[in-house]
Amino acid sequence: xxxxxxxxxxxxxxxxxxxxxxxxxxxxxxxxxxxxxxxxxxxxxxxxxxxxxxxxxxxxxxxxxxxxxxxxxxxxxxxxxxxxxxxxxxxxxxxxxxxxxxxxxxxxxxxxxxxxxxxxxxxxxxxxxxxxxxxxxxxxxxxxxxxxxxxxxxxxxxxxxxxxxxxxxxxxxxxxxxxxxxxxxxxxxxxx
Amino acid sequence: xxxxxxxxxxxxxxxxxxxxxxxxxxxxxxxxxxxxxxxxxxxxxxxxxxxxxxxxxxxxxxxxxxxxxxxxxxxxxxxxxxxxxxxxxxxxxxxxxxxxxxxxxxxxxxxxxxxxxxxxxxxxxxxxxxxxxxxxxxxxxxxxxxxxxxxxxxxxxxxxxxxxxxxxxxxxxxxxxxxxxxxxx
Numbered sequence: 001x002x003x004x005x006x007x008x009x010x011x012x013x014x015x016x017x018x019x020x021x022x023x024x025x026x027x028x029x030x031x032x033x034x035x036x037x038x039x040x041x042x043x044x045x046x047x048x049x050x051x052x053x054x055x056x057x058x059x060x061x062x063x064x065x066x067x068x069x070x071x072x073x074x075x076x077x078x079x080x081x082x083x084x085x086x087x088x089x090x091x092x093x094x095x096x097x098x099x100x101x102x103x104x105x106x107x108x109x110x111x112x113x114x115x116x117x118x119x120x121x122x123x124x125x126x127x128x129x130x131x132x133x134x135x136x137x138x139x140x141x142x143x144x145x146x147x148x149x150x151x152x153x154x155x156x157x158x159x160x161x162x163x164x165x166x167x168x169x170x171x172x173x174x175x176x177x178x179x180x181x182x183x184x185x186x187x188x189x190x191x192x
Numbered sequence: 193x194x195x196x197x198x199x200x201x202x203x204x205x206x207x208x209x210x211x212x213x214x215x216x217x218x219x220x221x222x223x224x225x226x227x228x229x230x231x232x233x234x235x236x237x238x239x240x241x242x243x244x245x246x247x248x249x250x251x252x253x254x255x256x257x258x259x260x261x262x263x264x265x266x267x268x269x270x271x272x273x274x275x276x277x278x279x280x281x282x283x284x285x286x287x288x289x290x291x292x293x294x295x296x297x298x299x300x301x302x303x304x305x306x307x308x309x310x311x312x313x314x315x316x317x318x319x320x321x322x323x324x325x326x327x328x329x330x331x332x333x334x335x336x337x338x339x340x341x342x343x344x345x346x347x348x349x350x351x352x353x354x355x356x357x358x359x360x361x362x363x364x365x366x367x368x369x370x371x372x373x374x375x376x377x
Contacts, residue, residue, distance in 0.1 A: 005211045019266035027231035029237035030247040055256045063266045121249045132239045140268035151240040157207045182236045
């Protein structure tokens, strides 16, 4: 199957004026971009703000996106540049291991833990992670293997079918059922 | 109409053959539940890859959606059409490339002729130099005359086209293949 076909379709729709298609791209990539930006901007609240800024810049520049690279590669560059600009505005250069406060000064671990996220949010994030791990452990072996090969190892359905010695349709079904089992536990947490 | 959930799962993995209709259904006015599922399926992937749920917890998607709500819808700039000058140069480049090939061919022939000449007596004024070389190289004079005629007609064609394309920097290769006894057998 063609890689990034869904992205190409969504980008084309945004370029035709469909903002809702951009929402789907945000929902798809927000976690990866937060993770990326967090390597530069250690303060969690700032990292979220920089991520938001990067997505807004991407949206406004998408009219000129020609698809010469994959959408995510393009978005990745925007996010890195936005993070670096954020640090420049604070008068600092990014250094490996730096942890910054909003004023650009290094901050202590205590400050870091208390800054940005509310305790409720931190608890929710932890709860979500624990729930996913527990549900994964309880999945039937074939479902767990299929979703692991897909999400963690990044194999295509065809490669998973070879590895598990089963038809591609079975792989598709197993991955779907694994996601449904995980989603059934995740959904109430997200919606609370 | 709600999207088949297994199709949505395959769409998340870019493993769906018909992407367009699936995305249309996902973006439909009544597709909110599917869009939320799309978000959760991606979140599950990130969590399994040891990613965080901070963006989800912070409602980042909603914040971004709200932030761009005031922006006018995008209308992508059309892809720039190829500039007329570049379009015009394309046949000229092809012509120059083919002429270069002819030049190389011509040079190699002249070099081989000269090599042959060093091993044999130089042609005397008035002698049929080409005829003698033709015999030496195993190519008859009439074959050589035919080759030269075709080559020269190619060069004439090129010069005519070059003039029409006004490419003053390109030089014809007449000197390389030109012989002085044109028309003689």
